[in-house]
Amino acid sequence: MGKLDGKVAVITGSGRGIGKAIAILFAREGATVVINDIDIAPAQETVTEIQAFGGKTAVCVADITKAEESQKLMDTAGEKFGKLDILVNNAGITRDALIPRMTDAGWDTCININLKGTFNCIRAASKYMMKDGHNGRIINVTSVAGLMGNVGQINYSAAKAGIIGLTKTVAKEWASYGITCNAIAYGFVDTRLTREKETGEEVMGKKVGIPKKIRDMMIMQLAGKVMTPEDAAKPVLFLASEDAAFITGNVLNVTAGLYM
Numbered sequence: 001m002g003k004l005d006g007k008v009a010v011i012t013g014s015g016r017g018i019g020k021a022i023a024i025l026f027a028r029e030g031a032t033v034v035i036n037d038i039d040i041a042p043a044q045e046t047v048t049e050i051q052a053f054g055g056k057t058a059v060c061v062a063d064i065t066k067a068e069e070s071q072k073l074m075d076t077a078g079e080k081f082g083k084l085d086i087l088v089n090n091a092g093i094t095r096d097a098l099i100p101r102m103t104d105a106g107w108d109t110c111i112n113i114n115l116k117g118t119f120n121c122i123r124a125a126s127k128y129m130m131k132d133g134h135n136g137r138i139i140n141v142t143s144v145a146g147l148m149g150n151v152g153q154i155n156y157s158a159a160k161a162g163i164i165g166l167t168k169t170v171a172k173e174w175a176s177y178g179i180t181c182n183a184i185a186y187g188f189v190d191t192r193l194t195r196e197k198e199t200g201e202e203v204m205g206k207k208v209g210i211p212k213k214i215r216d217m218m219i220m221q222l223a224g225k226v227m228t229p230e231d232a233a234k235p236v237l238f239l240a241s242e243d244a245a246f247i248t249g250n251v252l253n254v255t256a257g258l259y260m
């Protein structure tokens with residue numbers, strides 16, 4: 001018996017990192033998972049990994065900053081599998097710069113993907129979730145930056161703080177359907193967004209990551225324990241499960257002590 005047997009879940013940005021780990025864990029726990037990413041190849045890779053252990057899955061390549069693509073994503077669950085039980089709004093990026101150097105494009109891209117994308121997906125999911133006795137789950141991924149701010153992340157901190165307000169509003173508006181909506185605030189998870197910037201990956205034409213000096217300081221604060229995406233996925237499973245039926249409108253801090 002899996003904790004999510006019979007459930008249908010959409011996980012945005014599940015081609016890589018934390019989203020991929022959530023999708024694999026959900027599928028192992030019996031959920032049918034709709035994989036989404038803006039990039040085709042990693043999304044397909046997640047699907048292949050899930051199919052390899054007999055998990056049920058489908059893919060929808062979509063850009064969540066676009067309302068019609070977000071709808072197409074929710075329709076993949078609704079039309080292929082007949083329902084949508086769990087939505088994990090995980091897709092996000094960083095576009096770091098100090099305030100005077102923050103460009104309009106850096107601000108807009110970060111707000112659009114993290115905040116507007118989350119809203120787009122929730123609005124699109126309403127077609128399948130706003131039903132009496134639905135008992136659904138929405139989990140929005142936020143960050144310590146949204147709780148305490150962060151140097152060089154004015155755009156990201158604003159977007160992630162916005163996700164917390166949005167989470168509480170959904171929790172209130174949709175409580176009557178039995179839907180819970182919570183946020184998870186991560187501290188430091190080992191993905192391309194947190195590797196050393198100097199040698200880091202480019203995402204949409206800009207290097208992501210954390211400068212080595214700051215990264216080393218953060219890791220020291222965590223006593224050398226860096227969370228893996230697999231570690232980060234477990235609390236999402238908890239919030240998606242029956243065990244969390246009475247938890248809504250909360251922010252669960254999963255920061256290994258970075259924020260308390």
Ligand SMILES: NC(=O)c1ccc[n+]([C@@H]2O[C@H](COP(=O)([O-])OP(=O)(O)OC[C@H]3O[C@@H](n4cnc5c(N)ncnc54)[C@H](O)[C@@H]3O)[C@@H](O)[C@H]2O)c1
Nearest residue numbers: 013016017018037038063064090091092143186188189191
């Ligand atoms: N890594 C950390 O330490 C950390 C800390 C706090 C919060 N977070 C948050 O966790 C979430 C996952 O981040 P990650 O570290 O796994 O990053 P990641 O870059 O490894 O994965 C994010 C995925 O989202 C996809 N994506 C980006 N824009 C998209 C769009 N418009 N539509 C659909 N998919 C899109 C990317 O292609 C990528 O595959 C993000 O919301 C991030 O802000 C991460």
